[in-house]
Amino acid sequence: MKYTPHTPEDRKLMLERIGVKTVDKLFTGIPENIRVKADLNLPRPLSELEVIAELKARAAQNKDTGKLCCFAGAGAYDHYIPAIVDTIISRPEFYTAYTPYQAEVSQGTLQSIYEFQSLVCRLFNMEVSNASMYDCASALAETTHMVRDITRRHKVIVTQGVNPTHIEVVKTYAMGLNIPIQEVQLKAGVTDLDALKGMLDDQVAAVIVQHPNLFGTIEPTKEISKLVHSRGALLVVSVDPVSLGVLSPPGDYDADIAVGEGQSLGIPLSFGGPYLGILTTKKKFIRKMPGRLSARTIDKDGKTGYVLALQTREQHIRRERATSNICTNQALCALAAAVYLTCMGKQGIRAVAEQCLAKSHYLADRIEAVPGFELENKKPFFKEFTVTTPVPAAEIVEAGIKHNILAGVDLSSLNPDYQNKLLVAVTEKRTRQEMDSYVGFLNKEFGSK
Amino acid sequence: MSTETSLFELSRPGRQAWSLPELDVPGLDPEQVFGSAARKDNSLPELSEIDIARHFTRLSVLNHHVDKGFYPLGSCTMKYNPKVNEQAARLPGFSDIHPLLPESACQGALKLMYELGQYLKEITGLDAITLQPAAGAHGELTGIMMIRNYFEKKGENRTDVLVPDSAHGTNPASVTVSGYKSVQVKSNEKGRIDLAELKQACSENVACLMVTNPNTLGIFETESRQICDIVHSCGALVYLDGANLNAYMGIHRPGDAGFDAMHINLHKTLSTPHGGGGPGGGPVAIKAILEPFLPKPVIRMSKDEGRRTKASSGNSTLDTRHSTFRYWLDYDRPDSIGRVLAFSGHFGVFVKAYTYIRMLGSQGLRDAAECAVLNANYVRAGLEGIYDLPYKERCLHEVVFSGSNFRQYGVRTLDIAKRLLDYGIHAPTIYFPLIVAEALMIEPTETESRQSLDRFIQAMKEIAEQAKTDPEQLHEAPTQTPVRRLDEARASRQLDVNYQEPGN
Numbered sequence: 001m002k003y004t005p006h007t008p009e010d011r012k013l014m015l016e017r018i019g020v021k022t023v024d025k026l027f028t029g030i031p032e033n034i035r036v037k038a039d040l041n042l043p044r045p046l047s048e049l050e051v052i053a054e055l056k057a058r059a060a061q062n063k064d065t066g067k068l069c070c071f072a073g074a075g076a077y078d079h080y081i082p083a084i085v086d087t088i089i090s091r092p093e094f095y096t097a098y099t100p101y102q103a104e105v106s107q108g109t110l111q112s113i114y115e116f117q118s119l120v121c122r123l124f125n126m127e128v129s130n131a132s133m134y135d136c137a138s139a140l141a142e143t144t145h146m147v148r149d150i151t152r153r154h155k156v157i158v159t160q161g162v163n164p165t166h167i168e169v170v171k172t173y174a175m176g177l178n179i180p181i182q183e184v185q186l187k188a189g190v191t192d193l194d195a196l197k198g199m200l201d202d203q204v205a206a207v208i209v210q211h212p213n214l215f216g217t218i219e220p221t222k223e224i225s226k227l228v229h230s231r232g233a234l235l236v237v238s239v240d241p242v243s244l245g246v247l248s249p250p251g252d253y254d255a256d257i258a259v260g261e262g263q264s265l266g267i268p269l270s271f272g273g274p275y276l277g278i279l280t281t282k283k284k285f286i287r288k289m290p291g292r293l294s295a296r297t298i299d300k301d302g303k304t305g306y307v308l309a310l311q312t313r314e315q316h317i318r319r320e321r322a323t324s325n326i327c328t329n330q331a332l333c334a335l336a337a338a339v340y341l342t343c344m345g346k347q348g349i350r351a352v353a354e355q356c357l358a359k360s361h362y363l364a365d366r367i368e369a370v371p372g373f374e375l376e377n378k379k380p381f382f383k384e385f386t387v388t389t390p391v392p393a394a395e396i397v398e399a400g401i402k403h404n405i406l407a408g409v410d411l412s413s414l415n416p417d418y419q420n421k422l423l424v425a426v427t428e429k430r431t432r433q434e435m436d437s438y439v440g441f442l443n444k445e446f447g448s449k
Numbered sequence: 450m451s452t453e454t455s456l457f458e459l460s461r462p463g464r465q466a467w468s469l470p471e472l473d474v475p476g477l478d479p480e481q482v483f484g485s486a487a488r489k490d491n492s493l494p495e496l497s498e499i500d501i502a503r504h505f506t507r508l509s510v511l512n513h514h515v516d517k518g519f520y521p522l523g524s525c526t527m528k529y530n531p532k533v534n535e536q537a538a539r540l541p542g543f544s545d546i547h548p549l550l551p552e553s554a555c556q557g558a559l560k561l562m563y564e565l566g567q568y569l570k571e572i573t574g575l576d577a578i579t580l581q582p583a584a585g586a587h588g589e590l591t592g593i594m595m596i597r598n599y600f601e602k603k604g605e606n607r608t609d610v611l612v613p614d615s616a617h618g619t620n621p622a623s624v625t626v627s628g629y630k631s632v633q634v635k636s637n638e639k640g641r642i643d644l645a646e647l648k649q650a651c652s653e654n655v656a657c658l659m660v661t662n663p664n665t666l667g668i669f670e671t672e673s674r675q676i677c678d679i680v681h682s683c684g685a686l687v688y689l690d691g692a693n694l695n696a697y698m699g700i701h702r703p704g705d706a707g708f709d710a711m712h713i714n715l716h717k718t719l720s721t722p723h724g725g726g727g728p729g730g731g732p733v734a735i736k737a738i739l740e741p742f743l744p745k746p747v748i749r750m751s752k753d754e755g756r757r758t759k760a761s762s763g764n765s766t767l768d769t770r771h772s773t774f775r776y777w778l779d780y781d782r783p784d785s786i787g788r789v790l791a792f793s794g795h796f797g798v799f800v801k802a803y804t805y806i807r808m809l810g811s812q813g814l815r816d817a818a819e820c821a822v823l824n825a826n827y828v829r830a831g832l833e834g835i836y837d838l839p840y841k842e843r844c845l846h847e848v849v850f851s852g853s854n855f856r857q858y859g860v861r862t863l864d865i866a867k868r869l870l871d872y873g874i875h876a877p878t879i880y881f882p883l884i885v886a887e888a889l890m891i892e893p894t895e896t897e898s899r900q901s902l903d904r905f906i907q908a909m910k911e912i913a914e915q916a917k918t919d920p921e922q923l924h925e926a927p928t929q930t931p932v933r934r935l936d937e938a939r940a941s942r943q944l945d946v947n948y949q950e951p952g953n
Binding site: 003040061065084092098102109112114117176246261294297316317328357413 | 453456470474488498502504513516520525527528531536538539546557558585586594617623625629663723786790791800803806811812820829830878927
């Protein structure tokens with residue numbers, strides 16, 4: 001299959017107009033000795049019918065959430081996606097456009113970004129949000145550059161309650177600018193405030209906290225915020241956006257920067273991407289914020305319209321003086337999140353969060369009753385909790401597959417220190433029957449061990 | 450044309466667009482669980498489903514997009530996005546799989562990623578690859594970080610990266626964020642890298658040269674091999690910005706010329722949609738010397754000899770009904786730069802790029818590059834003599850004109866771009882590359898027909914006439930778009946970036 005429209009007649013006419021005999025003559029700038037002499041070693045071209053058959057075969061080898069009942073999370077969740085989300089983002093008007101460089105013919109994209117920013121600000125109770133980052137982990141990583149720029153201090157502290165894969169991305173980004181990343185331990189499942197106090201010197205630009213943390217536990221964000229600010233550092237918090245239906249938002253405890261993984265907001269699991277990095281901050285830090293920003297303004301006739309604002313911060317203007325290199329981001333994912341948040345709205349987001357809360361607690365109680373299984377800690381959690389298991393957690397996950405259950409995430413796969421720990425996530429999609437089957441499976445396969 | 454009100458203005462208390470099953474377990478009061486950390490209220494809007502459908506549909510039609518019309522935005526490769534790609538990515542076996550599935554439960558996904566990696570290595574002529582980076586700029590960052598670790602491992606302290614003056618803005622920004630100093634190299638009068646200047650710039654302080662080929666003028670660096678040799682002779686490496694791969698896929702492979710690393714923009718070259726500004730994809734292909742530094746995890750294939758998975762204690766075997774090979778993620782990478790994303794990259798985008806390569810095959814990819822170059826040269830021939838062409842060398846997939854010959858009439862490139870919008874055509878990239886005054890960077894792509902190009906050429910000719918006879922018409926443009934020129938200064942001054950209810 002080819003998607004090129006030229007007929008032999010077109011080619012002939014075009015070459016005549018250009019004044020060359022063959023297409024090959026257009027490539028004389030590429031020397032012969034670095035030209036490809038034969039066909040590339042790629043599979044033969046296919047028709048649509050064949051390619052879809054081939055891809056269906058590949059897809060059939062994967063256990064999707066239609067085959068496995070999903071209790072896995074750790075940054076990617078099986079939430080319900082209302083039908084209208086895919087309907088809107090499947091409109092070619094949105095998905096075949098690009099970055100709104102010509103605002104007059106990009107109002108749809110620009111206004112939807114503005115609305116995404118506004119919806120996120122309301123959910124997070126923060127003053128400004130950018131147009132999106134690649135994912136939560138890379139958004140968190142970019143904040144290390146941002147806080148260094150704001151405070152002129154050079155160290156960043158991250159609590160061990162932050163997802164270890166996110167800490168890895170933070171460290172990768174920190175390497176280039178030599179930003180020391182120090183880890184503060186947890187105590188009884190949450191950030192150890194005494195240890196944190198001891199580490200907060202006048203070179204600490206920011207403290208990064210995940211809330212709920214890796215283990216699902218609620219962090220004492222108000223206390224952390226007070227402590228961090230008393231030492232002149234900034235508070236960066238990474239939140240699960242869905243949790244904000246029932247948990248107080250970052251703005252309420254004076255977070256300076258709040259990031260989140262927007263996948264929960266209407267974006268499919270899709271084996272890890274594309275997802276949506278949310279990045280919000282206080283208005284006073286807006287000029288230090290990476291990424292694009294859509295702003296409302298007026299046109300020549302006084303009519304309301306939208307444009308990209310503060311582009312002077314960005315790489316295409318600032319070049320080597322830019323503090324972030326981000327260009328293409330996740331606009332279509334941000335649109336999905338905007339449609340999701342509009343659809344769920346004030347009541348729906350709370351209902352989703354309440355169902356996650358109730359269902360996860362139902363399952364946690366039932367798992368705790370299985371001999372050999374214990375909850376990691378007794379602290380409040382939202383939709384995810386950690387279970388200490390009688391056998392390596394990987395065995396439970398593997399065994400679950402045979403029972404059509406994705407039992408959770410083996411935490412030792414994220415950090416080898418976390419042996420025999422299974423992280424279990426329960427979204428609004430899970431039913432009592434599914435949870436009872438899950439508990440039945442644990443009892444049957446592992447309950448006596 | 451009318452614009453659309455804000456969705457917040459459409460909100461009415463009590464309207465509802467969501468539905469959930471009735472709670473089938475005992476309910477919990479958030480305040481009882483969380484105490485003072487519980488949220489009492491939020492200010493999200495309340496709309497019915499039809500309000501939402503109409504709001505976003507009305508917004509959508511305010512956009513110009515590839516399915517509507519010509520989009521010659523230089524450097525962005527706005528080619529047609531085949532619909533089968535979308536269908537493929539939405540197969541539940543791809544869209545509904547958790548990224549932390551055990552390997553035994555995601556062999557199809559790992560195989561697809563492995564094979565896509567193999568194809569991209571073949572297309573670029575390089576030895577190893579990571580699919581993880583989320584976009585081109587993210588790929589640049591990943592590539593430069595790998596180069597940095599390569600020199601650190603060798604114990605060499607190099608501080609500079611050479612960047613030509615024609616480079617994309619992301620290049621110097623990526624260099625800075627990686628902790629290097631960006632050193633500019635001037636282009637010669639033909640728009641190419643000046644070998645003498647390059648030689649002079651090369652020293653033991655230089656870690657790499659970051660080059661775009663064909664460069665942002667659409668001109669191929671004919672002396673690619675010499676450029677690589679010069680850089681290598683001072684011990685440095687060459688990073689290629691692969692934004693312009695669409696000009697030569699199937700015709701030339703950068704690895705064969707000596708380039709050490711390059712990213713591939715899946716959303717440009719390999720037809721995955723641009724999404725209004727993402728998601729993209731920026732895999733980085735590299736020479737074997739950089740392999741140890743790849744981000745983790747790396748996807749591997751092993752012959753399946755009935756071995757058991759690493760994590761299991763022996764009571765589970767692999768399902769080998771569908772494959773005789775096993776695909777797995779290798780995390781044991783001591784010299785890796787680490788992760789650059791939480792998971793393994795934009796899988797949904799990989800499915801689309803994979804579908805495209807399978808549909809086209811080797812000859813189809815070559816045909817795409819040939820037609821992209823044919824189209825750019827056809828536009829060049831149609832507009833030469835009407836618009837200034839500051840660099841006369843034969844172009845490949847894009848051509849850069851200058852609007853400076855209209856400054857005498859008080860018309861600037863911005864005015865020409867805005868007038869094009871009135872013709873229902875998206876403007877080219879303007880004021881870039883920086884080395885061309887009043888630049889108009891035109892990349893038609895291969896999927897445009899001769900009729901479509903003729904219409905564009907005709908519009909550009911008419912606009913050139915209007916510039917001379919009626920410059921005011923250009924200053925006033927656009928007049929046929931949903932809004933007219935917007936007050937950007939006001940936008941940056943007032944910074945209304947978060948909707949507030951009137952009166953707040």
